[in-house]
Amino acid sequence: QVQLVESGGGLVQAGGSLRLSCAASGSTFRFNAIGWYRQAPGHQRDLVAHISSSGTTNYADSVKGRFTISRDNAQNTVTLQMNSLKPEDTAVYYCNTWPWPGVRFTWGQGTQVTVSS
Secondary structure: OOOEEEEOOEEEEOOOOEEEEEEEOOHHHHHOOEEEEEEOOOOOOEEEEEEOOOOOEEEOHHHOOOEEEEEEOOOOEEEEEEOOOOHHHOEEEEEEEOOOOOOOOOOOOOEEEEEEO
């Protein structure tokens, strides 16, 4: 059973940066496309970015040019570098397999990102 642990969130001013990390146990993680998702209060969970097992990336329009997803299969980690943060980026951020619906792993607790104006 793969366990996912998200970290790196925090409180930052608009225009600032954060680097989120998704760490996974289990050897199957590296064979899966992984997505970063976010959920703001009162909103549905949305895909932010995803990366294939070989490193092909894709981004939601709202974060293109500001966020960068990467992975280290040797370390079983996927990172989301977030620059030029906006208040509308405020949400709890989660990682899991992509696509969703149909994720393969149990959701972790997520990491809170709060961007103040």
